Amino acid sequence: MIRLLTFVSLLLLGTVSAWAQTTDTTPAEDREALRKFFQSKFPDIPLDAYKDGAYIFDPKARAQFEEIEEFPPWEFDVEEGEELFNTPFKNGKTYADCFENGGIGIAQKYPLWDEKRQEVVTLPYAINLCREANGEQPLPYEKSDLLKVQAYMAYTSRGKRIEAPEPTGKALEAYKKGREYYYSKRGQLDMTCANCHLQHAASRLRYELPGPLLGQTTHWPVYRSKWEELGDIQRRYKECNKQVRAKDLPYQAEEYRNLQYYMHLMDVGLEFNGPSSRK
Amino acid sequence: MKLSRRGALKRLLAGSAAVFLVPVSALAKWAEKAFNATKLDEAIKLLWPNAKLEKSDKVRLKAPEIAENGAVVPVTIGSDLPNVKSMAIFVEKNPSPLTSKFDLFKDAKPEFSLRIRMGETSKVIAAVETTDGKVYFTEKEVKVTIGGCGG
Amino acid sequence: MGMKVKVKLAGDQAKVKLLIRHPMETGRRKDDSGKIIPAKYIQTLTCHANDELCFESQFGTGVSKDPFLSFTLLNRKAGDKLKFKWVDSTGDSDEKEVVIK
Numbered sequence: 273m274i275r276l277l278t279f280v281s282l283l284l285l286g287t288v289s290a291w292a293q294t295t296d297t298t299p300a301e302d303r304e305a306l307r308k309f310f311q312s313k314f315p316d317i318p319l320d321a322y323k324d325g326a327y328i329f330d331p332k333a334r335a336q337f338e339e340i341e342e343f344p345p346w347e348f349d350v351e352e353g354e355e356l357f358n359t360p361f362k363n364g365k366t367y368a369d370c371f372e373n374g375g376i377g378i379a380q381k382y383p384l385w386d387e388k389r390q391e392v393v394t395l396p397y398a399i400n401l402c403r404e405a406n407g408e409q410p411l412p413y414e415k416s417d418l419l420k421v422q423a424y425m426a427y428t429s430r431g432k433r434i435e436a437p438e439p440t441g442k443a444l445e446a447y448k449k450g451r452e453y454y455y456s457k458r459g460q461l462d463m464t465c466a467n468c469h470l471q472h473a474a475s476r477l478r479y480e481l482p483g484p485l486l487g488q489t490t491h492w493p494v495y496r497s498k499w500e501e502l503g504d505i506q507r508r509y510k511e512c513n514k515q516v517r518a519k520d521l522p523y524q525a526e527e528y529r530n531l532q533y534y535m536h537l538m539d540v541g542l543e544f545n546g547p548s549s550r551k
Numbered sequence: 552m553k554l555s556r557r558g559a560l561k562r563l564l565a566g567s568a569a570v571f572l573v574p575v576s577a578l579a580k581w582a583e584k585a586f587n588a589t590k591l592d593e594a595i596k597l598l599w600p601n602a603k604l605e606k607s608d609k610v611r612l613k614a615p616e617i618a619e620n621g622a623v624v625p626v627t628i629g630s631d632l633p634n635v636k637s638m639a640i641f642v643e644k645n646p647s648p649l650t651s652k653f654d655l656f657k658d659a660k661p662e663f664s665l666r667i668r669m670g671e672t673s674k675v676i677a678a679v680e681t682t683d684g685k686v687y688f689t690e691k692e693v694k695v696t697i698g699g700c701g702g
Numbered sequence: 703m704g705m706k707v708k709v710k711l712a713g714d715q716a717k718v719k720l721l722i723r724h725p726m727e728t729g730r731r732k733d734d735s736g737k738i739i740p741a742k743y744i745q746t747l748t749c750h751a752n753d754e755l756c757f758e759s760q761f762g763t764g765v766s767k768d769p770f771l772s773f774t775l776l777n778r779k780a781g782d783k784l785k786f787k788w789v790d791s792t793g794d795s796d797e798k799e800v801v802i803k
Contacts, residue, residue, distance in 0.1 A: 653757055654757060664772040668763070
């Protein structure tokens with residue numbers, strides 16, 4: 273924790289003294305510090321621009337992204353997802369019965385702390401919980417119809433602002449675990465998420481331009497050119513871990529859900545713009 | 552193609568009021584040999600057997616300098632030449648250099664945008680055939696990087 | 703598999719964008735067990751306006767998955783019927799008709 277504070281405080285301007293006093297910071301304080309970090313480094317980039325990730329910093333890459341977004345393949349997935357979403361389960365119920373507001377316009381609230389289950393629930397996790405609650409088999413988290421349902425639900429939330437109640441109690445503990453994971457060294461390459469997505473956001477790391485932490489959860493699921501299909505943010509977590517030669521965890525592992533919860537809390541107030549295209 | 556038939560076609564094309572119905576037999580079959588050619592000059596020769604390529608600034612090719620990802624590279628081929636008959640896009644280092652061909656018949660502006668695959672850094676060639684049998688081209692090198700850590 | 707069409711009429715020019723859901727499988731990829739995934743890719747795509755052929759495009763394995771094509775048709779007006787049809791290397795095909803608004 274002290275390591276985290278030292279690291280982050282070294283990157284900040286103007287809040288070092290306050291941080292040096294405390295042994296912990298609240299999610300709201302972390303969020304504020306993160307925004308100050310990016311906005312002082314890039315004063316001409318408005319907060320709302322961060323939903324497009326690394327494309328803010330590379331206009332030529334951005335031009336290719338915009339050409340694809342003119343007519344992106346994920347539009348098919350949203351349509352197919354809508355059909356799947358509205359198809360009743362064998363017991364006659366539908367996905368709408370599991371979610372607030374019938375599942376429409378709520379994707380921007382995920383992941384959230386589920387008080388009853390005492391754990392962080394992401395949207396794909398919630399979709400499978402819904403299936404199981406209605407006697408259906410859960411779907412794989414990769415390369416399956418689940419992503420289409422997720423894409424449709426995400427699409428109904430486009431333009432809404434990311435929301436999350438400030439965590440307390442057990443939810444706050446999950447947040448802190450997620451935060452710690454973000455700043456912990458991992459794998460043979462001994463890297464943290466922060467090394468790429470905080471230190472090297474907007475600067476080349478072996479030709480890659482890592483997306484900044486700020487705004488990183490706004491645009492999922494993503495149709496990556498590399499995957500030639502839709503994928504969830506946790507597919508990227510798994511890839512990142514493989515790339516630094518760290519232990520790969522299964523989809524929706526507690527560590528990944530907590531990590532995603534931390535990242536989500538950093539994006540509160542930003543515009544949700546899933547699904548999206550990436551390289 | 553016999554001269555007299557070409558003359559008749561020209562007259563038909565010149566008559567702008569003429570309704571131009573293309574019989575099914577005139578539709579080109581998929582250019583299997585050209586698409587299966589593994590070398591650029593073979594592919595060009597198979598597509599346009601009698602053509603000598605000539606560089607021209609009247610052929611336009613829009614392509615990124617550095618492709619974000621070789622699987623999806625947005626490109627645009629266009630031409631300001633009159634009487635365009637067909638257009639094609641080649642990627643020199645692809646296993647099959649010919650990526651696409653467009654045969655124009657009626658009311659089609661000679662400009663197409665599409666997304667192509669590139670296996671590695673390579674020259675991309677945009678070529679245009681005019682009705683007099685000449686083929687004009689332009690080319691651009693497009694870099695394809697293999698991502699460092701994020702790749 | 704499906705086809706989506708977006709058309710914008712500007713004067714007498716119709717700017718058309720097509721998106722086709724299709725794997726464009728090259729026949730060079732291997733699955734997780736090491737077996738080659740058989741080729742399946744669109745080879746021809748035709749565009750007709752009021753039953754007259756405007757152009758024919760031919761594709762090979764060098765065209766990206768979920769193919770996109772954008773082009774302009776001249777001398778168009780509202781009410782014109784556009785028809786698109788593709789045929790792939792395994793003989794599958796699909797068609798879509800739209801009316802210019």
